[in-house]
Structure formats: structure tokens, C-alpha cells
Amino acid sequence: MEFLTLLSFGPGGWGDEIARGALLTVELxxxxxxxxxxxxxxxxxxxxxxxxxxxxxxxxxxxxFRGLPELLTLFIVYYGGQMLLTRLAGYVSxxxxxxxxxxxxxxxxxxxxxxxxxxxxxxxxxxxxxxGQKEAAFAxxxxxxxxxxxxxxxxxxxxxxxxxxxxxMVLMKDTSLVSVIAINDLMRQTAIAVxxxxxxxxxxxxxxxxxLAFSILSSLVLTRAEARAxxxxxxxxxx
Amino acid sequence: xxxxxxxPIGQGFLALMGFVGLNAxxxxxxxxxxxxxxxxxxxxxxxxxxxxxxxALPLAIAxxxxxKITSRLAFGYSYFFRGTPLLAxxxxxxxxxxxxxxxxxDIGLWWFFRDAFNCAVFTFTLNTAxxxxxxxxxxxxxxxxxxxxxxxxxGLSPYQVYRTVILPQAYAIGLRPLGNxxxxxxxxxxxxxxxxxxxxxxVTRLAFSRSYxxxxxxxxxxxxxxxxxxxxxxxxxLERRLNRHVALSH
Numbered sequence: 001m002e003f004l005t006l007l008s009f010g011p012g013g014w015g016d017e018i019a020r021g022a023l024l025t026v027e028l029x030x031x032x033x034x035x036x037x038x039x040x041x042x043x044x045x046x047x048x049x050x051x052x053x054x055x056x057x058x059x060x061x062x063x064x065f066r067g068l069p070e071l072l073t074l075f076i077v078y079y080g081g082q083m084l085l086t087r088l089a090g091y092v093s094x095x096x097x098x099x100x101x102x103x104x105x106x107x108x109x110x111x112x113x114x115x116x117x118x119x120x121x122x123x124x125x126x127x128x129x130x131x132g133q134k135e136a137a138f139a140x141x142x143x144x145x146x147x148x149x150x151x152x153x154x155x156x157x158x159x160x161x162x163x164x165x166x167x168x169m170v171l172m173k174d175t176s177l178v179s180v181i182a183i184n185d186l187m188r189q190t191a192i193a194v195x196x197x198x199x200x201x202x203x204x205x206x207x208x209x210x211x212l213a214f215s216i217l218s219s220l221v222l223t224r225a226e227a228r229a230x231x232x233x234x235x236x237x238x239x
Numbered sequence: 240x241x242x243x244x245x246x247p248i249g250q251g252f253l254a255l256m257g258f259v260g261l262n263a264x265x266x267x268x269x270x271x272x273x274x275x276x277x278x279x280x281x282x283x284x285x286x287x288x289x290x291x292x293x294x295a296l297p298l299a300i301a302x303x304x305x306x307k308i309t310s311r312l313a314f315g316y317s318y319f320f321r322g323t324p325l326l327a328x329x330x331x332x333x334x335x336x337x338x339x340x341x342x343x344x345d346i347g348l349w350w351f352f353r354d355a356f357n358c359a360v361f362t363f364t365l366n367t368a369x370x371x372x373x374x375x376x377x378x379x380x381x382x383x384x385x386x387x388x389x390x391x392x393x394g395l396s397p398y399q400v401y402r403t404v405i406l407p408q409a410y411a412i413g414l415r416p417l418g419n420x421x422x423x424x425x426x427x428x429x430x431x432x433x434x435x436x437x438x439x440x441x442v443t444r445l446a447f448s449r450s451y452x453x454x455x456x457x458x459x460x461x462x463x464x465x466x467x468x469x470x471x472x473x474x475x476x477l478e479r480r481l482n483r484h485v486a487l488s489h
Contacts, residue, residue: 067467069429076456172295176324200334215322
């Protein structure tokens with residue numbers, strides 16, 4: 001009973017604070033997703049590019065951001081960004097300091113990591129689409145962009161989706177790291193609640209269960225998305 | 240004697256660092272601590288992987304051959320530790336243990352949970368055990384039924400079937416993902432720095448908070464990449480050697 005009061009919404013309980021944190025965690029993950037995936041696709045195309053420089057750059061990007069601890073990437077982006085911008089601002093008006101928005105730094109850092117991991121998934125999927133598909137699209141007179149958008153991409157998406165689902169799950173858990181640079185996400189709100197109530201075990205367990213609920217919810221949605229992405233394939237099968 | 244030998248090497252190294260444009264002062268002050276940090280990180284990862292492997296074995300077997308209840312429990316365990324962030328798990332153990340201080344003192348375990356390093360190893364062990372159990376389970380389940388049937392028909396006990404027939408093959412299949420798990424653990428171990436462990440990340444944060452020089456983050460990046468790259472190379476060799484009887488596609 002005492003624990004239910006701790007979780008109640010309103011001035012006596014921490015329910016509303018934690019819910020706000022959870023919402024921010026979801027916002028952070030959802031904002032990172034399009035940026036990370038777009039960059040990941042770009043890096044994958046770079047790995048497949050005819051230019052050796054583009055290939056080397058794409059591979060270097062993957063090696064670095066897959067190999068670095070996410071926490072370190074976050075610090076480099078946050079503090080490094082702050083110092084770089086402060087220096088740049090110094091040229092315009094000497095003595096000026098720049099505060100980097102934490103949320104933006106979080107999105108950027110998590111996005112770089114997501115891009116590195118998803119580029120591997122996209123690259124493998126790209127290889128799984130037969131060359132003939134692209135050639136056929138060109139033969140039909142489709143311009144390059146349309147050939148990618150309407151012919152290659154839908155097939156690539158189907159193959160890539162299970163891997164990307166995995167990346168999404170990892171991303172959601174990685175968002176907890178941003179609490180370290182003082183974003184009021186689920187993890188940090190929980191820490192604040194712990195600081196006041198001195199009930200670390202209960203509150204961190206609640207936080208874990210909320211993350212777990214996000215994972216379960218995501219896997220339900222993603223299973224449906226995977227079924228939808230391969231709907232064209234089932235029709236072609238001999239069922 | 241050793242000092243007389245090492246000092247000029249160290250000074251030569253620092254001079255070289257200064258020459259290529261790095262901050263030699265900073266390296267003089269924090270270089271050794273960084274190496275110690277690498278040691279702590281390796282210790283964290285090594286201990287967690289080892290204890291995790293010991294725990295993963297019964298978990299995987301429980302999932303494959305356990306009864307309804309044991310296999311469900313093992314599944315729940317894996318699901319919880321794979322579905323929640325390691326940071327939250329670490330806080331749960333580290334701060335949670337403090338809340339039950341009297342209980343741990345009574346059962347004589349407080350000395351263990353008092354130390355942040357121990358808490359980190361404990362949490363990482365529970366975490367990696369969940370992942371390793373899934374890898375091992377995948378390996379076991381991908382073996383044809385004929386393997387265990389063959390073992391049984393030779394009169395081997397269930398224990399012997401596992402020990403001599405199933406597990407060696409399951410580990411060979413799981414070798415690559417286990418290597419990935421080592422890499423993931425090296426990266427995740429940076430989380431220990433948040434609960435005051437001076438691993439490589441912890442030392443880096445300390446050096447940065449005192450010097451405000453971004454260069455320390457670059458050293459850390461290089462050291463982490465180096466560790467990850469070495470593990471990858473070693474695993475390539477291991478895989479070629481241990482799976483040399485299997486025709487690899489590449």
C-alpha cells in the first residue's frame with residue numbers, strides 16, 4: 001500500500017514525474033529513429049558505392065561508432081560539441097559561451113550509434129536484392145531515384161526489418177544513458193525520486209519494468225510491421 | 240634498475256607525443272592512470288564474462304531440457320535482463336543493495352555489495368549470463384536431434400551426452416556471437432564509471448573534469464577501439480582454429 005502511494009500522481013507521489021520521464025524517453029527514441037536510420041541507409045549506400053573513398057569513409061564510420069562505448073560517444077558529442085561551438089562563437093563575439101541542448105546532443109549521439117549498427121543491416125539487405133531488379137527498373141525507364149524508391153527499397157526493407165527491430169530495441173535501452181548528461185528522462189526522474197524517498201530498489205525496479213513494457217510493446221508492433229513488409233511475398237508463395 | 244630503464248623510455252614516448260601534436264603534459268599526468276583504467280576495464284569484462292558463462296550453462300540447459308516451470312523461469316530471467324537497460328540494472332543492484340544493508344550485514348555479504356566494483360561485476364554477470372544463455376540455447380537447438388539420440392544409443396548418460404556430444408558443438412556454433420558478446424561487454428562496461436568505478440571511462444571522466452581537455456576523450460576512444468579490434472582479431476583466429484573441420488563459406 002505504501003508503495004502505491006509512492007507511485008500515485010499528484011504532490012505526494014512520483015507517478016506523474018516518472019510518467020513524464022517515460023514520455024521523454026519515448027520522444028528521444030522516436031526522434032533518434034528517423035535520423036539514425038536515414039544516416040544508416042546513407043552509410044550503407046556508401047559501403048556499396050563504386051568510389052573507394054566513399055567505401056573507406058563508410059567503413060571507418062561503422063568501425064568507430066560500433067566500437068566506441070555509447071556513453072563515450074555521448075560525452076564526445078556533448079562536451080566536444082559544446083567546446084567546438086564555443087570556439088566558433090568566439091570568432092563572432094569573443095567571450096561568448098554556448099550551451100548545447102542536451103536533448104539534441106542525445107539525439108545526435110544515439111543517432112550516430114544507430115546509424116553505425118543499422119548500416120550493417122541495410123548493407124546486408126542491399127546485397128540480398130538481386131541486381132536484376134535494379135536493371136529491370138532502369139530498363140523500364142525509371143530514373144535512378146524512382147528505381148531505388150519503388151523497386152529496390154521495398155525489397156530491401158523486408159529483409160532489413162528484423163535486424164532493424166533489433167537495433168530499435170537496443171536504442172531504447174541506450175536512451176537510459178542520456179540521464180548522465182542531465183536529461184530528465186525516465187532514468188533521471190527515477191533517480192530524483194530515489195534521492196527524495198530513499199527507496200532505490202523499488203523505484204529502479206519500476207523503471208526496469210517500464211523499459212520492459214516498452215520492449216514488449218515494441219516487439220508486438222514490429223512483428224506486425226514485419227508481417228506487413230512481407231505481405232507481397234506470401235501471395236507469391238504456393239499456399 | 241627497472242626505473243632507470245623505464246624512465247628514458249617514458250620520456251621518449253612523451254616527447255614523441257608532444258612532437259605529433261598531443262598534449263604531453265596531460266599524458267604525463269594521466270597516462271599511467273589511463274593504463275590502470277584499462278586494467279580495471281579488462282578485469283570487469285573478464286570476471287563478468289567468466290562468471291556469466293558459468294551461470295549461462297544451467298540457464299541454457301534449463302530452457303532446452305527443463306520442465307515447464309524451470310524453462311519458463313529461465314525464459315523470464317533472460318527476458319528481464321535482455322529487455323531492460325544495463326544502467327538501470329546496475330543502479331538497481333548498487334543503490335538497491337544499500338537499502339538492504341542490514342539484511343546483507345546479517346547474512347555476512349555486506350562487504351561484497353559495499354564495493355562498487357563488486358556490484359558492477361555482479362550486475363554485468365547477471366546481464367551477460369542472460370545473453371550467453373540465449374546464444375548457447377540457439378546453438379543447442381540448431382543441432383539435429385540425431386546427435387543426442389546417437390549419444391543415447393551409445394549408452395551415454397544424459398550428462399555425458401551434454402558434455403561430450405551437445406555442448407562442444409553448441410559452443411562451436413555460438414563462437415561468433417559469443418565474440419560479439421565480449422565486444423558488447425567491453426563497451427557496456429563503461430557504465431561502471433557511473434557508479435564510481437575507475438575503469439577506463441571513469442579515469443577519462445576524472446581527467447576531463449580536471450583538465451577540460453577534449454583530448455582525453457580521444458585517448459579513451461582509441462583505447463576502446465583498440466581493445467575491441469584485438470578481440471575481433473583474436474576471435475577470427477579462434478574461429479578458424481576451432482572450426483577448421485567445418486567448411487566455411489568464405
